[in-house]
Amino acid sequence: MAINNVNNGLPKAPVDNNKVNGQQQPQQNKTAAQQAAASTAQATNVPRQDSVSLTQSAQQLNQVQKKSAEAPVNQEKVDKLKKAIQSGEYKVDPQSLAKKIARLESEIFGFKS
Template identity: 45%
Template sequence: MAININNLNSNNQVQQTQQKQVQQQSAQTASSNSQVKNAGQDSVSITPQAKQLNELQKKAVDAPVVNQKKIDELKKAISAGDYKINPEKLAASIANFEFKLV
């Protein structure tokens, strides 16, 4: 059994260490490259409900907020007792509204 007291094999050890480092770096590079490739494959899809909600939001923004003239006319008619309610038309409107909710 020989003992190396002059450290003659240190060049071998340095080369092996350098080779391991190069292998580790190349493995890390390959891993990061595959992650970049996968990131390019992402996609997004919008559901029909989201599209419908977007359309409703646009309509709500475009709609007039309050028709103050009509409100004033209705208040005046109610105060004067001239506003008449058609119960059949009211019932039909309520039923129609309920059916649209379902």
């Protein structure tokens, strides 16, 4: 891409290096002052800390998990149930299971059945 008619055909004016150097130093000093001010501001700023908040449901779930972790486990009964399930001897009563699930949900969520 060609650029035509730069300076409207007038000869290029010579650059006065003294004038250019005189203009650059105040800018450099200003830049150094700005950098010093910025570094001072950064040093005095307290780093931002992240935070997390949990919903009420998440807090309740966390409490339930803690309680279940602390609950005693009858390992003998667990082993018996595992063997019965693996061998196909364990049978589930669907109506009894549905009633127990409904009761548990009503206890957790505060519904009355």
